[in-house]
Amino acid sequence: MNSTLQCLSATYPFTSFFLDGSYKRSINVYNPLGTKGNLANAFAELLKALWKEDYTFLSPVTFRKNIITFAQQFSGTDQHDSQEFLSFVLDGLHEDLNRVKHKPPPVEMNPEREHALETLPPEVASEKEWGIYKMRNDSFIVDLFQGQYRNRLECLTCHKELIDEFVKAEVMEKEDAWNCPRCKVPRRASKTLTISRLPPVLLIQLKRFTTQNGVFWDKSETPVIFPVKSLDLTRYVPSRAPTGKEDLDDPRTQVGPFKYDLYGVSNHMGTLSSGHYTAYVKSSKGWMYCEDSRISKAQERDVVSRPAYILFYKRVRA
Incomplete structure (x- = not known):
């Protein structure tokens, strides 16, 4: 949980949306797939506590209680997959903040x-x-994270x-x-x-774990080299000619180039049964290493490491 939350906290457009209260205007209490704003409110309170810097460390008890209320799989003290937790948080926030109050029937593919x-x-x-x-599906989460x-x-x-x-x-x-x-x-x-x-914020999960019948079975320790700056995905996206109406400084604009800088890494060390999560996040003071209740300075060369599991990139405009 800590590794994922540290990386999300370093996602500044996302974080500021909750810190300044903008999210409240989008809470959808009518969505049966959401939590009527409970998850969004708990997440906002957690971010406010994190960014106050009044604590040496913080235990997210209230936030965790909200998570367990709507997702019993995260109860107990067993280790859980950080990607599964990340998906639940973003999906839950999306449903809480979905601007669509009354969904039309789904359009079936035929x-x-x-x-x-x-x-x-x-x-x-x-x-x-x-x-x-x-x-x-129309929310700030879709705007920022979905492609x-x-x-x-x-x-x-x-x-x-x-x-x-x-x-x-x-x-x-x-x-x-x-x-x-x-x-x-x-x-x-x-x-x-x-x-x-492609979204403004790109999350890349490295396939570290294999499953069998829905159960984690094995872990790959294969080292993966990934760029810290200027991950260029332009050639993977169909070329679109500018219409003249786009704001080319808006990272949501679907006109190339599509280049991304790394700002967070969720790491997994150890085995399936006794693993440990840490995180690297980039702040205004440089790269920081987050491990349980400790945060220390890190070098950029340390970030590209064998335990890397989930990569957090933000789009940059030339």
């Missing part, structure tokens, strides 16, 4: 709609689908294609065969994903 999307340029199809998504993938499926018998490209194809066959809408039967197919929209 062969006719898939075919209509195929006829559109990728960037147009992306904008169309993003608009549909935001009819039901969009594009899917491409191609039947290897009739070569029927859906949407568009990615970097590397995955072949779907045997029990994973795709039910081709043209052939009307399961077919061997290739599947690819690509990014069609």
Whole structure:
């Protein structure tokens, strides 16, 4: 919990939204998927306590009680996956702050709609689908953290294609065969994903753990080299020509370049049964190392380390 909260606290646009009370205007008490603002309020109070700097260390008892009320899996003293906790917090805050008071019925994907999307340029199809998504999901969390993938499926018998490209194809066959809408039967197919929209804050989870039947089974200690500055993802996003209406200084603008600087790392050390989480976060004073109740200065060269598990990047404009 501490590792994740330290990294979220270092996400300054996100943090200031709660510290100045702006979040209160977005609380949606009508959303059955939310906590009627309880989680958002508890998170705001925790951030205020953290940023007051009145404590040598802080135990988030009230915040944890709110978490356990809505997610019993985080009760007890067992170690939990920081990515699972991060997802729960962001999803819960999104539902609490969803600006959509009354959601329209979901728009189902069907062969006719898939075919209509195929006829559109990728960037147009992306904008169309993003608009549909935001009819039901529109919050500060979406603005800051959420992006969009594009899917491409191609039947290897009739070569029927859906949407568009990615970097590397995955072949779907045997029990994973795709039910081709043209052939009307399961077919061997290739599947690819690509990014069609990137968020201002990019969270990257390194696949450290493998699971079997929903249970963590093994951990990979493979060292991963990642850039601290100027992670460039421009080539993975479809090119969009500026219309002249964009604010090119706004990190939400979907016009390249798409470059990111690292500001936080959640680390996992040890084994599945007896692991330990720490964090590196970048502050105005430089890089800091957070471990339980202790915070110490760190060097940039220390940040790219073997225990890295979740990377926190923010978009920077040239």
